[in-house]
Amino acid sequence: MKKVIVIDDNTVSLVLIAKILNNAGYKAIVTDDATNALEKIRQEKPAMIILDIEMPEITGFELCRKIKTQDDLKDIPVIFLTANQETDTLVEGFQSGGVDFITKPFRKEELYVRVRNHIELAESRKTIIEMNKSRDKLYSIIAHDIRSPLAGILQTIDAIDQGFFDPSSELFREIIRDLKGRTNETNTLLNSLLQWTRMQDKSVALNPKMTNIYDVVKSCISLLELNAREKNITIELKVKKNYEAFCDEVSIHTIFRNLINNAIKFTPENGKVTINAKSGIRYVEVTVEDTGVGMSDEIINKILVENEHYTSFGTHNEKGTGLGLMIVKNFVQRNKGTLKIESKEGYGSKFTIGIPALPRNSSIPKKRTKVTEKKSE
Amino acid sequence: MNKKILIIDDNNEFRRLTKTILMSKYEVETAINGIEAFTLLQSGYMPDLIVTDLMMPGMGGKGFVEQLKSSGVFQHIPVIVLSSIDKSDEKIQLLQLGASDYLEKPYNPSELLIRIENIFKFRV
Incomplete structure (x- = not known):
């Protein structure tokens, strides 16, 4: 079963997303601790990382940039969660290494499809x-x-x-x-x-x-x-x-x-x-x-x-x-x-x-x- | 009297071919790897030059050159290394260990002969 790790300081959000992912057949791993996220990711080796952007200790973008500096983690696709749809935000997100965005509130089908597509893409690339x-x-x-x-x-x-x-x-x-x-x-x-x-x-x-x-x-x-x-x-x-x-x-x-x-x-x-x-x-x-x-x-x-x-x-x-x-x-x-x-x-x-x-x-x-x-x- | 050359190569066909080429001018002995070569040397056979392959099971060309050039009795014997590997750092390594020359396989037979001749002509 493929693992998806979700990092968000909002526990309600975490529970909701975990439920959707679990129902879709993934194993959702949640944490609200963004500062120790790298260790957790390394430990779990997920197929996908979902990051909230607005977090107190470190923003989603900063965390994403950190992840991308790690050779063993940089190929895991990162999707951002945001309430903000402004273009500047989007651009910064992609520049920091993310592959997609999901804006809250979202429909569960949308989350599911985006996660699935990006996991498949990452796997194809690895195979090639x-x-x-x-x-x-x-x-x-x-x-x-x-x-x-x-x-x-x-x-x-x-x-x-x-x-x-x-x-x-x-x-x-x-x-x-x-x-x-x-x-x-x-x-x-x-x-x-x-x-x-x-x-x-x-x-x-x-x-x-x-x-x-x-x-x-x-x-x-x-x-x-x-x-x-x-x-x-x-x-x-x-x-x-x-x-x-x-x-x-x-x-x-x-x-x-x-x-x-x-x-x-x-x-x-x-x-x-x-x-x-x-x-x-x-x-x-x-x-x-x-x-x-x-x-x-x-x-x-x-x-x-x-x-x-x-x-x-x-x-x-x-x-x-x-x-x-x-x-x-x-x-x-x-x-x-x-x-x-x-x-x-x-x-x-x-x-x-x-x-x-x-x-x-x-x-x-x-x-x-x-x-x-x-x-x- | 003809000069004596020792050929070291584990490949039968290559050994025979090189022997035929060198036999036109020199007296040739052969060995299939570094260890057999040393056995020959220690039994009293003193060649004037050695041509050795690089890749051989047991003691390869590099090990052989290393040992030869650090031995008191045999270090003066010039060694030409033949290799089918095209790596310049390996070439430099072998030259540093004391090989007189390094040729890539397939080598031009006439070229090998001329290089050997030069070693004999210009060495003391």
Whole structure:
């Protein structure tokens, strides 16, 4: 319930306004003590402040100005109560930071509407600021994740251009494979990003249907086979050919492509990536397991717990797991699936994706979207 | 006799690329982070110059330069720092710690070679 704090030296007025606000569904907090108002506001953290103007110790305008100097309180909208409708008063009120006026006597509907409108406005503004912050963080992560492989590509091409490699040598062929790998990486990232952006537009519907999981996984593996072979990594596919699940094929493809790509990237030479599937009543569970470097619990938590407010992984991780996994998590949620991450540093990681086995409105009750985390010993 | 250069970088491809570039003129050894580099140094390997990346797990470039330049035996070895981060205060910090030069990745291979050559030519 949203709180509205009312400060007025007239107790009759306070009681009246409190009654109107309470009836309208707000929690009214009243005080006639204007001098200690700041503490009270800070304590209660209301969605709206209503101030009387003509008060003995401090006027409403002065109090408003004081409130606006406080970083943690300045975004709370302030409405003034006055008996005076003169223009000078109005102007001074707005200049001191108020957003609206209610002149006494007033109708209760008027109070209600003005309060409601300004609370909604303040909330929209707050949401927009938060969204912008998230987006800015996302942009810097993207820039970083794409910049890395591109820097490598540029450097290698420069070196080839300047004649550091003998074109007939085996080393040269290796370098070319390097280039291909990194270009693919950047391409994958950009494609995932494009998809993710499209999916943020909630009006763009996913196209969920019964999808053959074996086919999707197999297709991802063929895309990434070369990368694996270069590091002599074995990919073992243990998914039954007839496993089907209800999901949007394109986004599921992106999920597996990202997971398998990461598995290969973070597994040292001669390692192994295993893809397994298990068919359950509610979900088809597909696991992507590697014998790679693993992840710390801290990083797992960051992926699973910190949602829209995506934080950077710090210096250790400029290799770009960040964006890929964020996309995986997002896509899993959109497909009403589940995600579980188990990992041990130095041993490997195991990602388990649960995809709904049946369409949503089937007879078997569907679980709500769930994202869980479990640490392995 | 060719001068010896030690390359420190945790990224396989980058390490190999830089090694190939430097091998055209110098004898090159590599390490994947600061700790491995120190192990090499303490085993008796004395390079004439060190090229190090900044971001590495374990001991990074900054820690390495700090330690190197405060060690009695190794502080005379010139160090070039490579980084993919474009921050001038970090650059200044590393130069203050004693790095001889600081290059941003991706670097122009010829530029790296010339800077190394200059260090060898004009240093006593």
